[in-house]
Amino acid sequence: MQQDSRIRIGKIHYTNVWPIYHHFPHERFGSRLEWIEQVPTGLNKAMLAGEVDMGAISSFAYAESHDRYELYPELSVSAYGNVNSLLLFHKKPLSELDGATVMLPTTSATTVNLLKIVLGKFVGVTPNYVYAAPSLDTMMKHADAALLIGDDAIRASWREHPYEVSDMGGLWQRYTGEWMTFAVWAVRKETIRAYPELVAAVHEAFLESKAAGLRDPDPIVRKAQGVIGGTEAYWRGYFRNLSHDFGPDQRRGLSLYFRYAEEMGLLPEPAPLHMWADNSVTR
Numbered sequence: 001m002q003q004d005s006r007i008r009i010g011k012i013h014y015t016n017v018w019p020i021y022h023h024f025p026h027e028r029f030g031s032r033l034e035w036i037e038q039v040p041t042g043l044n045k046a047m048l049a050g051e052v053d054m055g056a057i058s059s060f061a062y063a064e065s066h067d068r069y070e071l072y073p074e075l076s077v078s079a080y081g082n083v084n085s086l087l088l089f090h091k092k093p094l095s096e097l098d099g100a101t102v103m104l105p106t107t108s109a110t111t112v113n114l115l116k117i118v119l120g121k122f123v124g125v126t127p128n129y130v131y132a133a134p135s136l137d138t139m140m141k142h143a144d145a146a147l148l149i150g151d152d153a154i155r156a157s158w159r160e161h162p163y164e165v166s167d168m169g170g171l172w173q174r175y176t177g178e179w180m181t182f183a184v185w186a187v188r189k190e191t192i193r194a195y196p197e198l199v200a201a202v203h204e205a206f207l208e209s210k211a212a213g214l215r216d217p218d219p220i221v222r223k224a225q226g227v228i229g230g231t232e233a234y235w236r237g238y239f240r241n242l243s244h245d246f247g248p249d250q251r252r253g254l255s256l257y258f259r260y261a262e263e264m265g266l267l268p269e270p271a272p273l274h275m276w277a278d279n280s281v282t283r
């Protein structure tokens with residue numbers, strides 16, 4: 001591969017990934033990296049098509065195409081319990097959603113399938129699912145419930161509305177006692193083969209950026225207030241609730257989610273976690 005080739009890195013267009021991206025040492029890479037910012041389903045599609053080489057995608061999208069990817073260790077969007085940005089708004093209790101219309105956002109892959117698992121397996125109801133653009137008012141016009149993710153969910157949660165709200169991270173924890181991982185950092189195998197040193201250097205840079213974000217969250221909190229609104233206390237709490245780790249606890253929770261998804265026919269086959277390891281010297 002030519003020295004001047006670039007790696008295209010996906011960035012989820014939501015605040016939840018800022019703690020990992022904010023302090024990224026761009027100067028270290030010159031023009032070798034290109035950044036592509038989209039909602040999760042946009043990145044899922046672009047990675048599959050080879051238009052993006054690495055970056056955050058829905059963990060469910062990884063499972064659907066796990067043979068093509070390896071996962072960066074220590075990077076994810078995860079939570080143990082409430083997330084505050086993965087919210088089901090509903091007009092009646094979950095147990096009364098059998099046969100009801102439930103709107104799903106076209107932006108999400110992981111959380112829509114998590115909702116299907118929670119309602120189908122744990123609550124024991126089978127709604128009719130309909131995909132729609134992520135807008136609470138339009139979704140609720142003809143539905144009994146609507147799921148929103150990311151900043152769309154945060155903005156909707158600040159509004160006055162007559163609905164009950166269920167947090168998908170909280171529901172998963174309540175029924176399984178496990179962590180849940182919503183986004184993973186995947187790298188296409190072709191990219192690992194073509195640029196082993198650059199792939200290792202980018203992983204290192206993300207880990208440094210994440211450590212800096214944990215040490216110094218202030219600029220990230222201020223930026224979130226400026227771009228989305230809300231109070232300093234809200235964003236401190238939001239980022240504190242999220243985890244960007246991808247260790248044994250998160251992997252166990254994610255593997256259970258993949259198993260249930262397969263049991264319910266949402267995934268065609270088991271999805272092992274293929275972890276990337278820095279073999280850049282021997283590859």
Ligand SMILES: C=C(O[C@@H]1C=C(C(=O)O)C=C[C@H]1O)C(=O)O
Pocket residue numbers: 012014016040041057058059077083085086107108109110111112149150151182183
């Ligand atoms: C925590 C979140 O996790 C997200 C949920 C995703 C999904 O449902 O596919 C994908 C990436 C993450 O952005 C969020 O959106 O707030």
